[in-house]
Amino acid sequence: MILKNLRIWSREGFAGDCYLTVEGSRIHAIGPMSECPMDGESLDCRGYTAYPGFIDAHSHLGMFDDSIGVEGEDGNESTDPITPQLRGIDSVYAMDRGFADALAAGVTTVVTGPGSANAIAGTFCAVKTYGRIVDEMVIKSPVAMKMAFGENPKGIYGDKSETPSTRMATAALVREQLFKAQRYMQDLEKAAEDPDEDEPEFDMKCEALLPVLRRELPVHIHAHRADDIATAVRICHEFGLRYVLVHATEGHLIADYLAKENISIICGPMINHRSKPELSGFVMDSPTQLAKAGIPISICTDHPEIPQDLLAVSAGLCVREGLPWQTAMEAITWVPAVQAGIEDRVGSLAPGLDADLVLFDTDPLTLEARPALVMANGQIIHKKFTE
Template sequence: MKTLALLLATTVLAAASAAQAATVAIVNARILNPGAAEIANGTVVVRDGKVSAVGANVTAPAGAQVVDAKGGVVTPGFVAVNSMLGAVEVSAVGDDVRITTPDLGAAFDVQYALNPDSTVIPVARLGGITSAVVTPTPEGGQGGAGEHDDSGQDTSGAPASEHAHSLFAGQAAVIQLARGQEMLVKPRVAMVAPFGEAGARVAGGARGANFVLLKEALADVRAYMRNRAAYDRAGYRDLALSRADLEALIPVVEGRMPLVAVANRASDIRAVLKLARDEKLKLVLTGAAEAWRVAPEIAAASVPVILNPVLNRPTSFETLGSTLENAARLEKAGVTVAIEGNSGAHRAHEMRYNAGVASANGMSRQGALAAITINPARIFGVGDRLGSLEPGKDADLVVWSGDPFEPLSRPQLILVRGEAQPLRSRQLDLRDRYLDLKRPMPPGYSY
């Protein structure tokens, strides 16, 4: 597409402010928008970094830069969930989403370590991802740093007051993946807590301990809210959590911040649903390998579910019910589903393939598209800005060469806040550097 290439070259080289000030009209496009009928031949108008108009009868404004999609597919930019984008480079040498200190839990906030220059981000962007929810990783979760014996039980010998901090992994943040721009969209969008096997480990070895300690922690938060003055003058009883953790949990107990509960087994999910009812918590389920088994209960509670639909074999006793039809069965029951990518950051770009797998196993195509766009945006409180092509929202969109769920389809143009992004990554640069084996190798490769 020569017109696309020309727009990309001129817009990327322009200053960010100039790029956002430009009016761009993408014409002759097949528009796929969650919650709306497909537009076989339509136009998307972008002005000042926002979507200005979308439709079959929309015309390009006078003076607009016109991009001829030539029948290519236009979708909103995808929203990655359970992501480590901007918080990790090489997992083996550490990340910024996991803590092991006994003095901090709920107050841990991922927003302070985000790196917009991460080499992982362009790879994710080439998978159509323009936004992400960066999520703390529970200490007792898969790959956690707790001290365990071969049975998976906690052998640290820590008292209950120390376990209390590990009940909460910290607070998630929403970011956008534009090159060279402030990436933070919204901080403190959710609190993450492990349940099931992971929750048992951080609580001392048993699921029951996890719930008892968590309920005690929430009671301490409410007591702290009622008695701040006494707490400040050291005239109140000892509380299990630090002041920072207590403050961070106030939005959770007030129902303003969702609790993202990591749970897989059907019985664990039921227990978490009951906890949320009893404590009046706003809940989001993640992991959810056996969520399909309790789909009616999840739907009745209006609790959204984040899952990976390609998980179809058990990796532990709590995931015995894994199935490729998990997403489809939840959708049929009326549950709001969000689909994640693989491996947190380095394989986040595979999220669109996962949506395709869900669609191939019974989920509607509209539902699969919504699961990687508007659903995660709404779950984490940014649905007014991201997740769909609607006037007034950020102009985060992708022009695809074909069906975005097909691995051979490629992005032809990526806009984030109306600014065209490079269609390059470190992977592609390395491929091109060493594609011609007749070229002289760097000194380190000469023998």
């Protein structure tokens, strides 16, 4: 397949009068129309601009099923505040109608997983929004270990008169499990070095945290208030963890502190209201302030907090609040790909990457914009124009 007469957006800006070829599920070549191949099936895309398929860096798509109710709520295992052994991929309902809604809006990849009821909740996975079986849709699993601080864990368990009912207890439970996993890792290493040493008894929670302690797997940390963010950073320092902040609603209040941490932040949901105390500091221009401080940001929907198909609209609202347009576009393409460690597959348009792309004839970050074409894995899923 040859897409002709394209304008193509990249992190370097726009390039006009281009072609893009697709072979199988991958982009094969991109170049000026003067070098366009003459043979093969082609589509004239004059008047349209190609963008990478949009990526949501933090979603619960497929975990809380659309229009099903309690039977489809599989995102929070609220029976134990420490559940690192859970794998989000095991709860993703690939036929949730939210996947089709996402795809129609140009969202071709989501990073999805457990909610924030538990202090350690389990792992997230990166999946395409096109497919029927999650094993055929997955790009990478696991992507990150989910942890949560603040109101949610203490509210869920405090209401049941269980631990944690305070922020102190949430932090203590996370530390305790990390210490256990650290000792477990040390005992495994001793046994591997000395045949006279017995391996520790198998512990699935500790096993799940080994790649976290070895810095092979980052932690995605749900935190809203500035004090919860600081607690999360403190614990990550104690154990030498790699981490990404999720939400960081009051991050703008400590932007200088966070900038020194050399981290990135997943902002959102942006279509929001101050529905609970820890959201009292919510301001629409928080991503703008964080970006000005030099912090890489992505933008998320936190679906089903807001619908998955409103990702680009969310980025557009940030532009309205002063975020540079280029930064906003990178926040739903390149940056989330880097945060998830999948930039070798998606997040930009380049030879060898997955052929996930969207075409627009207008600014895709505006309310009225709809994709004229959506391609995923080299397949045209939606096409709304004729040559």
